[in-house]
Amino acid sequence: MSIQDLSKSNISYVTNCPSEYTGRIIKLALACIQPKQQDLLKPLEKLASETKISKDQLYEILSSYTAIIRHFIHTDQRDFVSNMVEIGYPSEFVERLPFLNNKEELLHTFFAPYKAYFMNINIIKWRIDISLLNSTLLNKLAPNILISIQLKNGQSYTIELNHKAFHILRFNVALALKEMKNLSQNTALAKFINK
Structure with a gap:
């Protein structure tokens, strides 16, 4: 899924997600992108039981964050922000993304160990x-x-x-x-x- 494929309901789910759960959802989205397979069913079920978010909405939010992170990795920051606003995300939401100003740290922490295999x-x-x-x-x-x-x-x-x-x-x-x-x-x- 690319960010151009995100519907208005996806954008609404993501922007209306309670901020106290956003960090956990972003960590799950990062785990989805990892080359090493991880079992995410139990953490998703635990998160769904702790929140008032349905599983379907949680899956939509997770897939949206996965698409956002992938787009962030493949574009520079200026293009990323303008694309997100153009799609329909509020600029305040985009500015609050925790990985926005930490691209090098994100790449180093989550993707550098696997880069060695291909490089x-x-x-x-x-x-x-x-x-x-x-x-x-x-x-x-x-x-x-x-x-x-x-x-x-x-x-x-x-x-x-x-x-x-x-x-x-x-x-x-x-x-x-x-x-x-x-x-x-x-x-x-x-x-x-x-x-």
């Missing part, structure tokens, strides 16, 4: 290794795919796959990327949490 890869190359055979060999050798991964620290790894294993790998990577795209565009975080 270590320097080069990925692949090629098809075809062995030329003469007619005297009885067994034909199937072509193999060689994948070479070089890390920034200089370490290099080479993986040899047959064509079936390579296609399975390629298919699973494409499937994972498709699922990540679908999750980022999902308008109902409640569906994800209830699974």
